[in-house]
Amino acid sequence: MANLQIKQVPEDIHSKLRYYAKEDESTLSAWVLAILRQEVERLEWEEHLAQRPLSYPSVSTVSLLEEAREERDRERDTTLYH
Numbered sequence: 001m002a003n004l005q006i007k008q009v010p011e012d013i014h015s016k017l018r019y020y021a022k023e024d025e026s027t028l029s030a031w032v033l034a035i036l037r038q039e040v041e042r043l044e045w046e047e048h049l050a051q052r053p054l055s056y057p058s059v060s061t062v063s064l065l066e067e068a069r070e071e072r073d074r075e076r077d078t079t080l081y082h
Contacts, residue, residue, distance in 0.1 A: 009017075021031035 017032060018028055021028045024031055026034070
């Protein structure tokens with residue numbers, strides 16, 4: 001396993017990292033490693049999504065919302081007046 005050393009971490013960031021590690025009942029090293037892992041996974045997911053072809057729905061979202069609202073209004077009118 002490789003080592004990583006980060007120098008000149010601003011005190012406010014270091015304090016916050018220590019605080020959150022303590023809240024998580026974790027060591028600072030373990031907590032920072034978890035953050036790094038999470039960020040790498042997020043970046044990989046974004047890369048994966050960027051490689052997917054764009055798809056365009058045949059029906060616009062706006063028209064679907066308008067239809068749903070109209071149906072809701074019709075149902076509401078029916079129950080109010082009957």
